[in-house]
Amino acid sequence: MPPPRYATSSEVPGLAARRIAADVVDGVLHKRRTLDDQLDGAGAHPGLKQLADRDRALMRRLVATTLRRLGTLGHVLSRLLDRGVPTDAPRAQSALLIGAAQILWMDVPDHAAVDLSVRLVQADRRAAKYAGLVNAVLRRCAREGASLVEEVKGHALDIPPWLLKRWVANYGEATAQDIAAALGHEPSLDLTVKSEPAQWASRLHGEALPTGTVRTLLHGSVTMLPGFAEGQWWVQDAAAALPARLFGDIAGKAVLDLCAAPGGKTAQLAQAGARVTAVDRSPARMARLKDNMSRLQLEVESVVSDAAEWQPVENGGFDGILIDTPCTSTGTIRRHPDVGWLRQEADVTTLATLQKRLARKAISLLKPGGMLVYCTCSLEPEEGEQIVEGLLADEIGLRRVPVSASEVAGLSEIVTAAGDLRTLPCHLPHQDPRLGGLDGFYAARLVRQG
Missing domain, CATH: 1.10.940.10 (NusB-like)
Known part of the structure; x- marks a missing residue:
C-alpha cells in the first residue's frame, strides 16, 4: 500500500x-x-x-x-x-x-x-x-x-443531547440555549499580559476586558505577534485567568500549582511574586510549561509527578494551593469543539471521584491558615459546586471565603449566591459575538483554619 x-x-x-x-x-x-x-x-x-x-x-x-x-x-x-x-x-x-x-x-x-x-x-x-x-x-x-x-x-443540535439536557436542568432552558449559541461562534484570542493591558490592546488591535485580559481577533501564528518573543504575554482565556487572582497578595509566599501544565495559572502566580511549585504528571505537558516559563522569564520549580501521590521534600505546608483538576472540560467547548463529541455522561461521575481525591490531597498540603483555590473548566456541578460542598461538610476546619463582585471587575453575574465563581460561555456578551463570551469555569476559595 x-x-x-x-x-x-x-x-x-x-x-x-x-x-x-x-x-x-x-x-x-x-x-x-x-x-x-x-x-x-x-x-x-x-x-x-x-x-x-x-x-x-x-x-x-x-x-x-x-x-x-x-x-x-x-x-x-x-x-x-x-x-x-x-x-x-x-x-x-x-x-x-x-x-x-x-x-x-x-x-x-x-x-x-x-x-x-x-x-x-x-x-x-x-x-x-x-x-x-x-x-x-x-x-x-x-x-x-x-x-x-x-x-x-438555533444551536441546540450542535450540543450532544445528554449534555444539553444537563444544562437545561442545571441552568434553565433559556440559559442553556444561550450557552449553545455562544459555543457556535469562533472565539477570540485572549491574552494575559504582564502589565499595561490598554497599551497591549492597542498594539494588538484588540480591546482590554474589565478583568485585564486583552482580547483580539488576530489570526495566524501567535509566535509572530508583538510581545510574544519578549515574553510580555501568554495565551489564556479570560475566565481561566480569574482563579489565580483570588489569592490576593501572594508576593513571597509558597504557592503550589497542582495539575499545572501547560502553565497559564502558574505564570500568573509567579508574575504575582509567589514562590511557585508546579506539579503535573505529564512529562510532555510539563516540558511545555518549562518552555513557557523560560520565554516569560519566570522562575518556577517544576515537578513531574502524579498530584495525588506527590509529597514535598519539606512538608511544612504551602501558604496557597491552586488546583485545576482534570475534568470533562465541557466549559471549553468554544475553544475545543471536539470535547462535546468525545465525552460521555459517565465521565462526569468518574472524574468527580478523582477530583475529590485530588482536592483532599491539596488540603493536606496546606499550612494552617493557608488558602486553597479549587477550580475546574467544567459546566457540570458534580465537578464544581458539589465537590466543594462535600469538602466543607467533611473537612473539619475548612471554611469558604466568598468572592465579591469587586474582586472580578464588578461582574456580579459570575459570582454565585454562595460566593463562588461560575462563568458561562454566554457571559460577557458583545455586539460582535466573536468578541464576547467566556470559557465555562468554576472556582471556590477555601481556607484551612489553624
Whole structure:
C-alpha cells in the first residue's frame, strides 16, 4: 500500500489543508482522538509540518467549524441524502461535512468547496465511488443549505443531547440555549499580559476586558505577534485567568500549582511574586510549561509527578494551593469543539471521584491558615459546586471565603449566591459575538483554619 500523500509543490491550492482537515475530523469522530493530540506534540498529524502558516490556519478553521456545527451539518446532509451519509467510507463523510461547512459558514467560493471535496474522495480508494454523490449533494447544499439551516432555529443540535439536557436542568432552558449559541461562534484570542493591558490592546488591535485580559481577533501564528518573543504575554482565556487572582497578595509566599501544565495559572502566580511549585504528571505537558516559563522569564520549580501521590521534600505546608483538576472540560467547548463529541455522561461521575481525591490531597498540603483555590473548566456541578460542598461538610476546619463582585471587575453575574465563581460561555456578551463570551469555569476559595 503506498504511503499517504500530504502536499506537493504542484498540488491544487488548499487541497493539502483540506486533506489533513478530513483526517483530523475522521480522527475525532471515528478514532476518538482529541484535537490536541492530533494537532500538537508527538502524535500530531505528520502532514502539518509541510503546511504553510496560512494553510495551517485554514485547516484549523475547517476542523473547528465542522465540529462546532456538527449537529446542524448532520441535519442539513440528512435532508440532502436519500440514504444517509455513506458508512463504509469515512472519507466520504468527512468530505461532505467539511464541504458543507465551507459553503454554509466560511468565506470560500461554493465551486471551490465542491471541487476540493470531490478531489478528496477521488483520492481515497474506499470513497472514490462516492465522488458523484459528493458533487451532487454539495451543489444542492449551495442552493438549499441556508434554508435548511434556518429550519434548525438555533444551536441546540450542535450540543450532544445528554449534555444539553444537563444544562437545561442545571441552568434553565433559556440559559442553556444561550450557552449553545455562544459555543457556535469562533472565539477570540485572549491574552494575559504582564502589565499595561490598554497599551497591549492597542498594539494588538484588540480591546482590554474589565478583568485585564486583552482580547483580539488576530489570526495566524501567535509566535509572530508583538510581545510574544519578549515574553510580555501568554495565551489564556479570560475566565481561566480569574482563579489565580483570588489569592490576593501572594508576593513571597509558597504557592503550589497542582495539575499545572501547560502553565497559564502558574505564570500568573509567579508574575504575582509567589514562590511557585508546579506539579503535573505529564512529562510532555510539563516540558511545555518549562518552555513557557523560560520565554516569560519566570522562575518556577517544576515537578513531574502524579498530584495525588506527590509529597514535598519539606512538608511544612504551602501558604496557597491552586488546583485545576482534570475534568470533562465541557466549559471549553468554544475553544475545543471536539470535547462535546468525545465525552460521555459517565465521565462526569468518574472524574468527580478523582477530583475529590485530588482536592483532599491539596488540603493536606496546606499550612494552617493557608488558602486553597479549587477550580475546574467544567459546566457540570458534580465537578464544581458539589465537590466543594462535600469538602466543607467533611473537612473539619475548612471554611469558604466568598468572592465579591469587586474582586472580578464588578461582574456580579459570575459570582454565585454562595460566593463562588461560575462563568458561562454566554457571559460577557458583545455586539460582535466573536468578541464576547467566556470559557465555562468554576472556582471556590477555601481556607484551612489553624
